[in-house]
Amino acid sequence: xxxxxxxxxxxxxxxxxxxxxxxxxxxxxxxxxxxxxxxxxxxxxxxxxxxxxxxxxxxx
Numbered sequence: 931x932x933x934x935x936x937x938x939x940x941x942x943x944x945x946x947x948x949x950x951x952x953x954x955x956x957x958x959x960x961x962x963x964x965x966x967x968x969x970x971x972x973x974x975x976x977x978x979x980x981x982x983x984x985x986x987x988x989x990x
Contacts, residue, residue: 933978933988935960939983942982944980949976974986975988
């Protein structure tokens with residue numbers, strides 16, 4: 931599975947702070963999604979639901 935961050939990202943860093951296993955802040959200041967283990971899905975979904983601009987999705 932992979933976390934995906936789209937162009938709506940406002941670089942707030944909430945996802946990377948709440949779930950560093952699936953999100954990092956890139957050199958451009960934008961969040962980037964990473965591949966993650968299935969046991970992390972609940973944490974990724976929590977970060978996705980917390981995103982203030984709904985910029986996160988999950989790819990199977």
